[in-house]
Amino acid sequence: MLIEGPYGAFTHHVRRSDRVVLIGAGVGVTPLRALLEDLPDGVEVSVIVRASAETELVHHDEISALVNERRGSYHALIGSRSKIQLDRKTLRKLVPDIADCDIYICGPGAFSSAVSTAAEQLGVSPDRIHLEVFSF
Secondary structure, X not given: OXXXXXXXXXXXXXXXXXXXXXXXXXXXXXXXHHHHHHOOOOOEEEEEEEEOOHXXXXXXXXXXXXXXXXXXXXXXXXXXXXXXXXOHHHHHHHOOOHHHXXXXXXXXXXXXXXXXXXXXXXXXXXXXXXXXXXXX
């Protein structure tokens, strides 16, 4: 038996800076939790999670604790999609220096696409945007 991995774009090995933003929705938060644990010491982290209701926050306590250990920032955006949007304005408010960060996005396809577009509009280079579509 051989066990290898992880491979691909959703590992810390592809990052180009020591500042990362992890953004997820729904079960897409699960890979972010693993990535958060795997990031080297000294990497600054901001985590943004999106859910329609507080009861839908996946791994909330674990992620919050990991972010606190790193002295990072954790933002839980809770509410309907029509009222709580993760757009350019929200990203800029939560992470003013987002253009200097690597962005890891994981969630449903439309969510990931919209967040990726907003990040590019804020000046994040496409090679610093790492996507993983994760849904049931």
